[in-house]
Amino acid sequence: MELSDRLKKLRIDNGFSQEELSEKSGLGLRTIQRIENGESSPRDDTLRLLTKTLNVPNDYFKEDENTYKDEKIRRGFRVPWYIISLTIISSSLGVILGLTIVLSIKHLLNDAVSSILLVTIAVLFTGIGLLIGSLLEKKYNK
Known part of the structure; x- marks a missing residue:
């Protein structure tokens, strides 16, 4: 029944x-x-x-x-924990790395280029986190 x-x-x-x-x-x-x-x-x-x-x-x-x-x-709805956690971790690392790079070469760049570089690095790391999280989610939920 x-x-x-x-x-x-x-x-x-x-x-x-x-x-x-x-x-x-x-x-x-x-x-x-x-x-x-x-x-x-x-x-x-x-x-x-x-x-x-x-x-x-x-x-x-x-x-x-x-x-x-x-x-x-x-x-159809499951919380993708791997994706969420790795995205947060990787975007945080991207911001930290981006800030480190921008601050270390700030004398060579103007403010607009510094901001673009920082955002690009953060987005790149976020994408990497999404990709790795997605692959792990698929691997462990077969």
Whole structure:
């Protein structure tokens, strides 16, 4: 049985309307409706609120762990931690390196060229961070 069907059956068995379940769980009515219609898969925190409100075990809606993971993948959003962290680190290193270079040769450059050089180095390092982060993300999420 699909998660949406299980939620609807459980809600009805408990004698709740969608509005009542929304009020008791603290979730929005539209959230309840989308889950029951199969339009969206609930996040873990949403599932916890539902299981607590409907007084069922935390894993009640997780029939098959692999199916649940597939639903999460189908939702399509994952936080790309490698990309985010490496982009921040590399752009910071780029700014530091750029400032070092610009300050060491400042007497040879005017202010406009110094600024362009600094931004170029920071962008270059940011791009390198994005590339490395993307490659690591692909490698570890195969």
